[in-house]
Amino acid sequence: MATLAEDRMVWAANISSDPAMIATANWARCTTFMATGDYRLGLRLLSDTRNFLVRELNDDDRDVLSVYGGLHLREGVMAARSGDSDAAWSHLDEARECVRRGASDANDPYQLTCAPINSAIVAVAVAVELGDADEAIRRSQCVHIPRGFPAVRASHHHIDLARAHLWKGDRRRALESLLRAEQYAPQQIRHCTRGGTCARHPLGGFATSRPAPTRQ
Template sequence: MDDDRTRGAGERIADARKARSLSQRQLAENSHVSLSLLRKVEQGSRDATPALVAAVARALTIDVTALTGQPYDLGGRHLDPLHQHIPKLRRALTYWDLPPDGITPRPSAELVRGAEHAADLRRSGNHAQLAALLPALLTETTAAIHTAPAGREREHAYATLTVLLFAAHSVTYKTGYIDLSTLIEERTHWAALASSDPVLGALAAWARTTSLLQAGSYNIGLQLLDRAQADIPTGREPGESVLRMSGALHLRAAMLAARSGDSDLAHDHLGSARRLSTQLGDVDHDGGRYQLAFGPANTGVHVVAAAVELGDGDEAINQASQVRITSDLPKIRACHHYIDLARAYLWTGAKEESLRCLTTAREIAPQQTRHHPTTREVVRMLIRLHHRSNTQLTRMAGWIGHDA
C-alpha cells in the first residue's frame, strides 16, 4: 500500500516544518495561526482547514498541493482515468496567440453546442468526461478565432472560448492541477477581454479569485471582485444576466471575507446577494452563457459555507436546516454543500451525520467528492474517532484511496 495516501495535511505540515528547522511556535507565529491549533493539526486530532493550509503554505513558501497531496490517484490500483487526459489539455492550451496546425473548425453553432455540453459536464462535476472533451474543443475553437473575420464573429468565437476555458479551469483546479488552473485563469481573462463582453470579464475575475483564495490573498481577491462589480454595465434597468452575475460575485466575495476571518464583511456580501436573489425570483438559474449559478438555494448554501469558513460548525448546521436543495442548483454546488456540512458535523462530534453528508455528496457528484481535499481530511478524522469498525466508513475510505 502506498502509505502517502493515508497521510493527512497535518503530517505533511509537520514534515515541511521540520525540513526548514522551524519549531511549531515559529511556524504558528509566521502563519498567524494559534499554536494550539497547529499542534492539534500536526498531531492529527484536528482537521486542516483550507484557510490554515493556505496560511502555512505561504509561511513555508511551498505550494498548497504539497500539503494537501494533490493531485490524487496518480498511480496504483486507485488510478483515476482523468489523469490520462491532462497532457492533451496542456497541449491544447499552448495554442492561443497562434493558430493550431491543420485544424479546420466546424461552424460556430456546433462549437457553441460543444461549449454548452462542456458547461453541463462542469455543473454536474463529471471531471473525467469533461477532461476528455476539452482538448479537441479548445483547439478547434482557437482555430476558429484565427480564421474568423474581425468584428462580431471573432468576438463571438472568443466568448465560446471563454466558456470552454472556464470549464477547463474548474476541472483542473478541482483535481489539483493548480499550475494549470492558474494558467487558465490568465487565458480566461484574455479571451473574455477579446470577446468585448464585460459580463464575461466578470466571470474571468471570479475564476481568478480561485488561486487567490488558495494562496490566502483574500484582500487582493476582494479588490478584484469590487472592480468586477464596478465594470458590469448596470444602466437604469440592468438585465437578469447582469444581476445574476452581480449576485454570484457577492457570494464569492463572501467566501473570501469569511476565509479571511472578517465575518461582518462576509455577512454584508451575503445580505447583498439575498436582496438580489429576492429581486430575481425564487428559482435558481444555472447562469446560461455566463455560467455562474445564482438564486435562493445557492445563496443559502453559501451562508452555510461562510459559517464553515468562519469555523462555526453549530451555525453552519443551523443555517443548513433552512436551506432547500432544489434541482435547479448545479450538482457541483450541492455536492460542495454536503462536503462543507460533513466538516461542520465533524466539529460538533456528530460522526454519523458527518459520514452521511459525505455519502450524500458522493451520490450527487462522485468525482468531485473523491478529488476534494476536505473529503480526505474528514475521512481521516472519522477513522481516528471511530473506535469500532464501521463498514460504511471503511468503504468510503477505500473508495477515495485511503484504506482504513
C-alpha cells in the same frame, strides 16, 4: 495549468467585450487566490469587478444581476476565510438583495448564480469558514437541493455540512453528509482538501460497514 486556463479565460472574455463575461472570468480567476490563501488580492479583484459591472445592472437583465450577486457570494466566502465576519455577512446581504430583485439560479449564458439555492448554500459555507458550526447547521435546514442542480456545488455543500457536524462531535451525521457529497461528485471527496481532511476523521469508526468508494 489552472492559472493558465484562468488567464486564457480572461483574455477571451476581454475580446468578447461582454461586461458580464469579463466579470465571470474574473470570478473564476479568484479560484487561484482562494487556493493559495491570497484573499487580499482576490477581494480587491472582486471589488473592482463589481464596480465595473454595476454600470450594466438593471432589473430587466436577470443574467447580469445573477453574475453581480455571484461576485458578492464569492467575496463573502473569501472574507470569511480571511476572518472578517462583518464583511462576509454583508456580502451575503447584498446577494440576497440581488435575489429580491430577480436573480436566478438558472443562468445559462454565464453559469454563475446567486439565488436562491446557491445563496443559501454559500451562507452555510460562510458560517463554516468562520468556524460557527451551530450557525452552519441552522442555515443548512433552509437548503433543499433540487434535481439538476450542479453536482459539484451540491457535493461541496455536504462537505461543508460534514465539517460542521464533525466539529459538534456528531460523527454519524458527518459521515452521512460525506456519503451524500460522494453521491453527487465522488471526485470532491478524493481531491477537495477539505473533503479529504474531513473524511479521514468521521470515517474511522464507521469505515468497516461502508462501501469501498467512500472508504478509499
